[in-house]
Amino acid sequence: MTLSAQTPLDKTRVLMDLLHGCAQGQQSSFQKLYQLTSPQLFAILVRILKRRDWAEEALQDAFLSVWRNAASYTAQKGAPLTWLVSICRYRALDLLRREHREVYLESSGDEDGDAWLTEFADQSQADDFISHAEARALKRCLDELNEGQRNSLRLAYFDGCSHEEIASVLRAPLGTVKSWVRRGLQGLKHCLEAA
Amino acid sequence: MNYGNPKLRELLAGEYVLGLLRGAARRRFQRLLIEDARLCKGVVDWEGKLAAWNRNLKPLAPPDSVWRKLQVRLKADAQPREKPSGWPARRALWSGAVTLATALVLVVGVFIGRSLVTPPGAPAYVAVMSSAQGRPLWLISVYSKSRRIDMQALANNTPPAGKSYELWMLPGHGKPVAMGLMNSEGLASASLNPRIIAALVSAKGLAISIEPYGGSPTGQPTGPVVYVAPIVST
Incomplete structure (x- = not known):
């Protein structure tokens, strides 16, 4: 799927469709959602966690949580990408607290x-x-x-x-x-x- | 803290989204989110406002192995009993907790022993779950004759919003075994499967993970392991 010709609004609708598909248990929707959003989300996780292995772990956890909770997504929770970003960020923050990471910036x-x-x-x-x-x-x-x-x-x-x-x-x-x-x-x- | 002040609520929501609320303040805030739709909206507003900042991060494709591992976990999700153990090794956390918790068993055991109304004989096993800072959170006692487990909360241990704390036994071999949900305050008792009691002799310890509300849907830990403690045989 290519999204390059679409406006952010169109893309938001695509993501909503995919989340709806996930809520119905469609693995193909989940895979597309992963393909479309994981590069952006992974970049966020690498930035916050500084370690690729942790970022990979957090990305897995976050997407598993997306799959499980897709049915609870509504517009009230914000734009779909914002919702995904938040799931990743909170997961990363949990990981940081758990691991007592030393900061190096x-x-x-x-x-x-x-x-x-x-x-x-x-x-x-x-x-x-x-x-x-x-x-x-x-x-x-x-x-x-x-x-x-x-x-x-x-x-x-x-x-x-x-x-x-x-x-x-x-x-x-x-x-x-x-x-x-x-x-x-x-x-x-x-x-x-x-x- | 005065959560009635709209300006302050606004700021707290922003700090929560930034990840700046920690510990008890964060837990209180998450508890409030369960009942306060306006506060939820405040959080979603901040999430939306700040998300635009991420536009400046260059996308980075994760390695293919992430997707493959994710598929394995999805399959395990669909067939709970065949889920491969996703149990993370946490030896560092473990070894620190051992000495600390052992010391605390003695201190807290004496303290709690008095507060129980009818002491049902001595427990066969005890464990103290402590925070990373060493604050005791629960005293767990197992009575083998009456096949009972007592969980005495030593602090207000409210799980994150929409989550439950679940207790696991880490057997000598094999996957963690679910022992039930933890209470957030006071004393809770539950009966234990005799097989679990028998396995406690050789168990490596107890652990608590954060699970979806009501407990792990798969029968294995799915969320982060937040506390571990050794089992002390009395």
Whole structure:
């Protein structure tokens, strides 16, 4: 199946059909869903877990959970890809807590820690399910935050860091990090909803 | 914490999605999600807002082995009794827990012994399930004559939203054996299959995994193993 000519909205419908198929017990739907979304989900897991073997384990667990819980998916749970991303992320976070992973973050302390964010921002990806407009709005709003706020959110979201880990990576007091996170979230919400 | 304040709820939902709520705060939040549809919506909103960030990650195809292993697990899902053991080796966790739990058996055993209303003779086996930080969570006692197992919660051990804690025996050989669901608080008792009691002598220990609500659908652990403890013969 190729999705490259379709808009994110069409792709979202495809994913909904596939989830519906999974809920009916159709393995072919499950396989298609895996083919379409696993590269994106695997990238997220590798980023957060830093270890491929863990990411592979988490991906398996997440898809097994998708297969079992497909019937419970409704639009109330968000866009299908968001739902899949969340299942993967929570699975990865569980794994991190269980394994007490030591944090090592290759680019985290960099002043241009967000460089990768802009690097790919304009690249069009064939199997991308998220609209460019949404990604652009988020980037614009992230740009409005101060550096501490933005980096705190980034380290939590992409690297699974705790408040304490963020504090050590950014060399900032814990209280400051907690307030960066909260102000960052408030600012993001305000900006995204004003748009 | 004041969950009535809408602004704070909003922030907590955001922190939850970021993965910043940990331990008891996270469990409390997950418990609230069960009953609070508005809070659920807050979580879904944040998940949606932040998901766009992932657009910047370059997709990365997983190796084919992941799909093959997934197929095996799916098949096992359809035929519960033939499920291959997906039991993960956790020796490091295990060895740390052994010494700690042994020490705690003595301390907690004395403490709990007093709180039982009618002590039904001495248990044949005891085990203490502890958190990674060493906090005792359950005292598990097996009475071989009355074929009973007592699970005394030593803390408020609420499982994650929509999940149950399930107890497993790790026999000397072979796959884990289901021993039932754990209570989140107070004292719970259940009767035990004599075969399980007989196998406890040579068992490697007990373990608790997180399972779908109501317990593992396959008869084998399907979720992460969160606690393990050695069995102490009294």
